[in-house]
Amino acid sequence: GAVVSQHPSRVICKSGTSVKIECRSLDFQATTMFWYRQFPKKSLMLMATSNEGSKATYEQGVEKDKFLINHASLTLSTLTVTSAHPEDSSFYICSAWRTRDEQFFGPGTRLTVL
Amino acid sequence: GNSVTQMEGPVTLSEEAFLTINCTYTATGYPSLFWYVQYPGEGLQLLLKATKADDKGSNKGFEATYRKETTSFHLEKGSVQVSDSAVYFCALTWNSGGYQKVTFGTGTKLQVIP
Numbered sequence: 001g002a003v004v005s006q007h008p009s010r011v012i013c014k015s016g017t018s019v020k021i022e023c024r025s026l027d028f029q030a031t032t033m034f035w036y037r038q039f040p041k042k043s044l045m046l047m048a049t050s051n052e053g054s055k056a057t058y059e060q061g062v063e064k065d066k067f068l069i070n071h072a073s074l075t076l077s078t079l080t081v082t083s084a085h086p087e088d089s090s091f092y093i094c095s096a097w098r099t100r101d102e103q104f105f106g107p108g109t110r111l112t113v114l
Numbered sequence: 115g116n117s118v119t120q121m122e123g124p125v126t127l128s129e130e131a132f133l134t135i136n137c138t139y140t141a142t143g144y145p146s147l148f149w150y151v152q153y154p155g156e157g158l159q160l161l162l163k164a165t166k167a168d169d170k171g172s173n174k175g176f177e178a179t180y181r182k183e184t185t186s187f188h189l190e191k192g193s194v195q196v197s198d199s200a201v202y203f204c205a206l207t208w209n210s211g212g213y214q215k216v217t218f219g220t221g222t223k224l225q226v227i228p
Contacts, residue, residue, distance in 0.1 A: 004157075032213075032214060034214075034216065042220065042221075043203065043218045043219060043220045043221050044158075044203070044218045046215075046216055046217070049213055049214070051213075057213060093157065093158070095158075097214060100209075100214065101146050101163060101165055101207070103148075103160070103207070103216070104160070105150075105157045105158040105159070106157055107156065107157035108157055
């Protein structure tokens with residue numbers, strides 16, 4: 001099967017610091033990865049599309065300077081939450097597209113900003 | 115814009131009961147439709163999909179038919195088990211300007227009691 005990992009699974013940081021979350025496709029190459037945010041008891045909100053070799057595309061309302069995305073290779077995308085604040089606390093999920101209709105999800109990263 | 119409307123939960127059923135979770139969509143063009151499942155403490159997994167009208171997706175006893183005339187993709191299972199307890203998400207994907215786009219429903223929590 002297709003496996004997508006995320007690291008770390010949980011992170012607690014102080015307000016004002018930056019946090020990097022990694023998303024890796026372990027057994028396939030993904031030119032496209034998505035980053036989502038999931039609020040408690042709510043659905044997934046697509047934040048941005050990470051494209052290998054080019055700039056990420058951000059959804060409306062998502063600050064690109066706050067949520068930095070780097071798609072360094074065909075198996076790795078990173079999301080950096082810069083100058084994190086308590087309102088950034090959330091569950092962040094990545095997905096990797098193996099084909100046009102096959103999207104595989106990472107297990108998610110719980111970010112808590114104190 | 116494209117959107118998905120999913121019935122609100124939680125849905126509580128006894129084991130071996132019939133399950134229906136409604137999902138309707140609004141979309142232009144030719145989207146693909148998906149059901150994802152999120153078991154407690156785990157990431158999202160693809161349950162089934164349908165990429166064109168009248169296609170039926172099926173997996174693990176679950177079925178859903180892509181109905182363009184009613185813009186629906188209702189999830190059904192004839193006899194649920196306790197192990198089916200999870201949150202179910204309906205989703206729609208489409209291509210816009212060469213980029214994959216996706217939107218999720220709000221999720222329906224299913225609880226199956228013995």
